[in-house]
Each structure stands twice: as C-alpha cells, then as structure tokens.
Amino acid sequence: MINTYKQTLASIPDNKKKYQAAVSYNLALAYTRANQLKPALDLLSEVLKNGTPPIQRKSKSLELRIKKAIANGSEITLKQNQSAPQTQNEDEKADKDLKSQELDHLQIVATINANPGELCCYRVFTTNEAPNPEIQKLFKDPPRFNPRSAIAKEESAGLEKMMHSQKKRA
Numbered sequence: 629m630i631n632t633y634k635q636t637l638a639s640i641p642d643n644k645k646k647y648q649a650a651v652s653y654n655l656a657l658a659y660t661r662a663n664q665l666k667p668a669l670d671l672l673s674e675v676l677k678n679g680t681p682p683i684q685r686k687s688k689s690l691e692l693r694i695k696k697a698i699a700n701g702s703e704i705t706l707k708q709n710q711s712a713p714q715t716q717n718e719d720e721k722a723d724k725d726l727k728s729q730e731l732d733h734l735q736i737v738a739t740i741n742a743n744p745g746e747l748c749c750y751r752v753f754t755t756n757e758a759p760n761p762e763i764q765k766l767f768k769d770p771p772r773f774n775p776r777s778a779i780a781k782e783e784s785a786g787l788e789k790m791m792h793s794q795k796k797r798a
Contacts, residue, residue: 630658646729649679653687660704665694680725 633655640647652671659668672694675687697704 630655630662633658644732645678646680646683649675649677649683653679653683653690656687656690657706660690660694661706663703665698665704669694669698681721682725 633651637648637651637655640651642648653675656668656671656675659665659671669691672687672691676684676691679687693704
C-alpha cells in the first residue's frame with residue numbers, strides 16, 4: 629500500500645498542493661499502520677503546510693498521537709474511519725472544499741485527450757515504457773457485442789446443435 633501511495637504522490641503535478649497533501653496524509657496513515665512513525669511525521673509536516681482545513685485537523689491530531697507514541701515508546705492503533713464529529717459550519721466548509729476539488733478535477737479532465745476507459749487510471753500510475761504491440765492490437769477495434777435477441781434464440785450460433793449431437797453420441 630505504501631508504494632501505491634508513493635506512486636500516486638509522484639504522479640500529482642507540483643501545482644496541485646492540496647491533492648498532494650491528501651495523498652501524503654493517507655501515506656502517513658499507511659506508515660503509521662506499519663509502525664514507521666518517523667516518515668509519517670515528516671509527511672504530516674508537509675500536510676499541515678499545504679492541506680485543506682479538514683486534512684490539516686486530521687493531520688494535527690495524528691501528529692500529536694505519533695509524538696506521544698514516540699515519547700512513550702508505544703505503538704499506535706488506528707481505527708478504520710478516523711472522522712471526528714463535525715459541526716454544521718465545518719460540514720459546509722468541507723462541502724465547499726469538495727466542490728472546489730471537483731471543479732479542479734473537471735478542469736483537468738477537460739484538458740486531457742483520453743479514450744473511453746482511460747480516465748479511471750488517470751494520474752494513478754505512470755510508465756515510460758512503450759505499450760506492447762499485442763496489447764495495442766486489442767485496443768485497435770472496439771469489442772463486438774451480440775444483441776440480446778441473438779442470445780435469447782433457441783439456437784445461438786449453432787451451440788445448441790453441437791450440444792444436442794454430443795448427447796446423442798453418449
């Protein structure tokens with residue numbers, strides 16, 4: 629999981645600090661779960677500089693827990709969901725942040741010349757290798773789909789005849 633976060637972090641442009649902060653926070657959580665507290669602390673200091681207010685609050689809380697664990701020499705156990713109860717004002721701010729992030733994402737996607745099916749992996753993994761020629765052949769033509777009526781027929785491409793003749797032989 630740590631390597632996936634590192635790859636994702638490397639793929640985010642330098643001018644998108646709030647996205648880097650969100651991924652860095654998650655990477656810090658992964659380090660914390662792996663009991664690697666020093667790298668987690670280093671990441672959290674960056675998150676506190678560049679993150680959105682909700683991420684900064686979570687980062688500060690995690691940073692305090694990590695410092696306490698280091699001082700006591702104990703381990704940290706994290707819950708699956710660390711979201712704290714929020715007030716209505718904080719909820720409204722979080723909604724505005726999400727809407728802002730969504731608009732940023734839409735602007736980024738609008739500048740990309742992508743084929744259907746390529747956006748789901750956008751900015752997650754990168755490679756400098758040329759695609760395999762055999763794989764390029766697969767994407768040359770779209771897949772062929774049979775209409776539902778062809779599947780519902782009594783005899784679909786002769787399959788029933790083959791199955792019926794095999795039963796007679798047995």
